[in-house]
Amino acid sequence: MRAGPGQKCLAMSKLYFSYAAMNAGKSTLLLQASWNYNERGMRTMLFTSSLYAKADAGKITSRIGINATANLYSADDDLCAWISKEHKRKKLDCVFVDEAQFLSKQQVWQLARVADRLGIPVLCFGLRTDFRGELFEGSSELLAIADNLREIRTICHCGRKATMVVRRSADGRTLTSGDQVGIEKSMYVSLCRRHWDDEIGRSAAATPSARAARPRAVKAKAPVKKAKPKAAPAKKAKAAPLKLAAAARARPPRRTKR
Numbered sequence: 383m384r385a386g387p388g389q390k391c392l393a394m395s396k397l398y399f400s401y402a403a404m405n406a407g408k409s410t411l412l413l414q415a416s417w418n419y420n421e422r423g424m425r426t427m428l429f430t431s432s433l434y435a436k437a438d439a440g441k442i443t444s445r446i447g448i449n450a451t452a453n454l455y456s457a458d459d460d461l462c463a464w465i466s467k468e469h470k471r472k473k474l475d476c477v478f479v480d481e482a483q484f485l486s487k488q489q490v491w492q493l494a495r496v497a498d499r500l501g502i503p504v505l506c507f508g509l510r511t512d513f514r515g516e517l518f519e520g521s522s523e524l525l526a527i528a529d530n531l532r533e534i535r536t537i538c539h540c541g542r543k544a545t546m547v548v549r550r551s552a553d554g555r556t557l558t559s560g561d562q563v564g565i566e567k568s569m570y571v572s573l574c575r576r577h578w579d580d581e582i583g584r585s586a587a588a589t590p591s592a593r594a595a596r597p598r599a600v601k602a603k604a605p606v607k608k609a610k611p612k613a614a615p616a617k618k619a620k621a622a623p624l625k626l627a628a629a630a631r632a633r634p635p636r637r638t639k640r
C-alpha cells in the first residue's frame with residue numbers, strides 16, 4: 383500500500399525523489415501531480431529554490447507553459463518548521479519541492495521528518511548530477527534516504543537515455559569546471575553517458591571522430607551571466623489549460639522498475 387491522496391495514516395507518508403537530467407519535464411510532472419491533489423480538494427504546498435528566482439520569483443514554471451506559485455527556499459530555511467507552521471494553520475495533504483538538488487543535507491532530513499512525523503507525503507524533483515558528473519548535495523541525500531526513487535527519462539541526440547548534463551558557454555563551448563549553482567537552465571544540455579564523456583573530453587578512448595566533432599572544452603570563468611536562451615521556449619506563453627493534468631496520475635510516483 384502506498385500513501386496517496388485520501389490515505390491519512392501517519393506511518394505511510396513517504397519521501398519521494400524523482401530525478402532526471404535537464405529538460406526531462408520534472409516541473410511539468412510536479413505541477414500535474416499537485417493539480418491532481420487540488421482537483422480533489424486537497425491542499426498542497428510548493429517549494430522551489432531561491433537560486434533560480436529571478437524573473438520567475440516564487441513560481442514553478444514548466445516548459446510547456448503551465449506554472450504555479452511556490453515558496454522560495456534558501457539554504458538556511460528550516461523546512462520542517464515552515465511546513466509544520468503552515469500545516470497547523472490549515473491542513474496540508476502534500477508537499478512538493480522543485481529544484482531539490484539544491485537542498486542541503488539537513489533540509490532533506492527536515493523533509494523526511496515532514497513525512498515521518500507530520501504524516502505529509504513529500505515529493506521532491508531535481509537533477510541527479512551536475513555538469514561535472516558529480517552528485518548535488520540534495521540529490522545525494524535524497525538518493526540515500528528517500529523511500530521512493532523514480533527516474534524521469536529524457537533522451538540524448540543519439541536516442542539513448544540521457545543521464546548526464548553538460549554546461550555550455552554562450553558561444554556553445556562545453557565547460558568542464560566552475561560553480562555548481564548560480565546557473566541558467568538554458569545553458570545545459572542532456573546527454574547519454576558516452577556522449578557526455580566524449581564532450582567533456584576525459585576519455586582517452588574517445589574516438590578521433592568524436593574528438594573532432596565535439597566543441598572544444600574550456601574552463602568556466604565566473605558564472606556566465608549573459609546568454610539569452612537560444613530558443614526561449616514559451617516564456618511569455620499563456621498558461622496552458624490545466625486540463626491536461628487532469629488525465630495524469632493522481633497518486634505520488636511509484637518506484638521505477640528497471
Ligand SMILES: [Zn+2]
Binds near residue numbers: 538540542
Ligand atoms: Zn548519446
